[in-house]
Amino acid sequence: MSAADVTFRIGLLGRGTVGGAFEQLLPKHASRVELLTGLRPSISGVLTRSTGSFDEILARSELIVELIGGIEPAREYVLRAMREGRHVVTANKQLLSQHGEELWDVARAHGVQLRFEGAVAGVVPVIRVLQESLAGARIDRVHGIVNGTTNFILSEMARSGITFDEGLAEAQRLGFAEADPSEDVDGRDAAAKMAILARLAFDTPVRLDQVRYEGIEQIQPDDLEYARELGLGLKLVGTAERVGEGLSVRVHPLFLYPGHPLASVNGPFNAVTVESPAITEITMSGPGAGGPQTATAVLGDVISAMIPPASTPPTTQQLELVHDVVSAFYLHLEVADQPGVLAQVAQALALHHVSVKSVVQKGLGQQARLVMVVHPVLESRFAAAMGDIADLEVLRRPPRAIRVLEEQFG
Numbered sequence: 575m576s577a578a579d580v581t582f583r584i585g586l587l588g589r590g591t592v593g594g595a596f597e598q599l600l601p602k603h604a605s606r607v608e609l610l611t612g613l614r615p616s617i618s619g620v621l622t623r624s625t626g627s628f629d630e631i632l633a634r635s636e637l638i639v640e641l642i643g644g645i646e647p648a649r650e651y652v653l654r655a656m657r658e659g660r661h662v663v664t665a666n667k668q669l670l671s672q673h674g675e676e677l678w679d680v681a682r683a684h685g686v687q688l689r690f691e692g693a694v695a696g697v698v699p700v701i702r703v704l705q706e707s708l709a710g711a712r713i714d715r716v717h718g719i720v721n722g723t724t725n726f727i728l729s730e731m732a733r734s735g736i737t738f739d740e741g742l743a744e745a746q747r748l749g750f751a752e753a754d755p756s757e758d759v760d761g762r763d764a765a766a767k768m769a770i771l772a773r774l775a776f777d778t779p780v781r782l783d784q785v786r787y788e789g790i791e792q793i794q795p796d797d798l799e800y801a802r803e804l805g806l807g808l809k810l811v812g813t814a815e816r817v818g819e820g821l822s823v824r825v826h827p828l829f830l831y832p833g834h835p836l837a838s839v840n841g842p843f844n845a846v847t848v849e850s851p852a853i854t855e856i857t858m859s860g861p862g863a864g865g866p867q868t869a870t871a872v873l874g875d876v877i878s879a880m881i882p883p884a885s886t887p888p889t890t891q892q893l894e895l896v897h898d899v900v901s902a903f904y905l906h907l908e909v910a911d912q913p914g915v916l917a918q919v920a921q922a923l924a925l926h927h928v929s930v931k932s933v934v935q936k937g938l939g940q941q942a943r944l945v946m947v948v949h950p951v952l953e954s955r956f957a958a959a960m961g962d963i964a965d966l967e968v969l970r971r972p973p974r975a976i977r978v979l980e981e982q983f984g
């Protein structure tokens with residue numbers, strides 16, 4: 575078989591933040607994709623405002639990745655590609671929220687795939703979950719923090735008491751907001767994404783112009799200050815929910831109590847909760863934008879389009895299963911209340927290179943309780959230290975240990 579026979583040619587429309595990241599990502603994964611699919615993906619041509627010809631790229635591609643954004647000419651290119659039998663992958667929420675039904679109709683009519691995971695919540699796999707995993711659930715409500723710029727600004731306002739303008743300037747300085755952030759801060763970007771999620775979750779055509787939206791420009795620092803005293807956190811939340819026999823899709827600032835799964839989503843992160851009687855509630859969260867992150871979602875869609883539906887590809891790796899991993903631990907000891915006990919415990923830990931991060935000691939009459947958290951260490955070392963500690967004469971009960979996850983997100 576010649577190289578040409580196994581090459582899967584991808585035409586790339588747009589080489590900006592996401593398109594450029596996709597162009598870099600694809601060659602790094604080409605060998606693995608070839609093992610999975612039998613086809614080696616490669617870029618057959620790139621279209622920007624200054625380079626490339628759409629007709630030539632289309633003629634030599636099996637699949638088109640559209641990362642231009644906006645309505646025209648993206649709409650025309652996507653329609654033409656599908657009418658000529660090509661699969662299309664896009665991250666274009668503007669296009670899907672305004673012309674989705676036309677595009678999905680054409681995809682069905684021509685038996686091609688139109689995939690768009692990157693269009694909502696970046697690399698968080700909400701589209702797949704709604705279209706595939708939850709296809710059997712009757713969904714009652716979807717809530718989403720689907721705009722990272724506004725979530726970052728609100729998080730900063732809450733954290734350091736700054737104004738909306740200062741929060742926006744900080745978001746722009748750190749690259750979390752565009753030079754023209756108007757569609758982010760006025761809620762329109764989130765509304766476009768909620769239109770797409772509502773369409774999938776409720777199986778009903780929903781266009782952007784049917785979504786009511788408000789932004790966060792009016793939020794004052796003291797709104798956040800008073801809310802904190804009441805135990806509330808403020809987010810820009812999109813909601814799509816059944817109301818009687820109808821459907822409400824809207825975006826507005828919303829106070830949340832700390833127990834809500836969206837309350838702890840901070841910074842530029844996105845999250846979507848799906849509620850259904852069958853599943854109670856599912857929350858997905860992660861990076862909602864960014865070139866490499868969104869390009870990862872785009873590549874996932876490309877691979878899905880290359881694999882025949884409903885098949886699980888063969889494995890391509892023989893990774894060894896590792897059992898001795900690194901973990902931090904909480905350690906609870908009940909010991910005789912006498913001098914030198916802490917030193918004995920510390921010595922047993924030090925012998926196995928286990929170092930203590932924090933310790934609390936409490937007297938309990940004749941006994942004392944020593945509670946400590948140790949820094950991440952190989953579990954085998956910690957187990958050896960526990961063995962030595964269990965043999966100490968000063969111990970009154972067997973030691974108890976629980977692993978600690980140290981990472982904090984957001």
Ligand SMILES: NC(=O)c1ccc[n+]([C@@H]2O[C@H](COP(=O)([O-])OP(=O)(O)OC[C@H]3O[C@@H](n4cnc5c(N)ncnc54)[C@H](OP(=O)(O)O)[C@@H]3O)[C@@H](O)[C@H]2O)c1
Nearest residue numbers: 588589590591592622623624641642643665666863864868
């Ligand atoms: N950026 C993100 O984090 C992110 C996240 C999720 C989804 N998305 C979506 O991904 C898509 C691309 O976003 P992006 O941030 O990568 O955009 P971008 O950085 O502005 O890049 C756009 C690219 O499209 C090209 N282009 C624009 N108009 C064109 C035209 N008329 N003909 C041919 N090429 C044209 C530009 O060409 P030049 O290079 O010549 O200017 C550029 O290469 C959008 O739909 C966006 O909503 C982006």
